[in-house]
Amino acid sequence: MLTLTQALYDQIVAHARADHPDEACGVVAGPAGSGRPERFVPMLNAARSPTFYEFDSGDLLKLYREMDDRDEEPVIIYHSHTATEAYPSRTDISYANEPGAHYVLVSTADADDAGPFQFRSYRIVDGEVTEEEVKVVEAY
16 A cells, blocks of 8 residues: 655646646655655656656666665656556556556546546556555645
């Protein structure tokens, strides 16, 4: 189960809506080994695409160095789908290389009346996708 604060939930959703019609992407870092998402880090979608996201390699390297210096790890890796449901695509699954992370997908298809808003979380390990419950709390 993914547990996150209402504030983090709202920040992820706001980023996804702000970048629509392009896919948004980012990370929520937390203390290494805690599994607790704490620090919201919106990233630039280097692909600038409504159907694909890509972290800028320089930004990603900088983020990983920063997390290492702060004894953090990526607890949530998120992105949005702008025209489809919030379920990992084959490409999303092939790029999922953090087995300990929660992969959050937000569908902003509702912005185009293409479907209902969705905020869903998955574990993706060795190409296997498992959806998990999302619990939103006021504080930890």
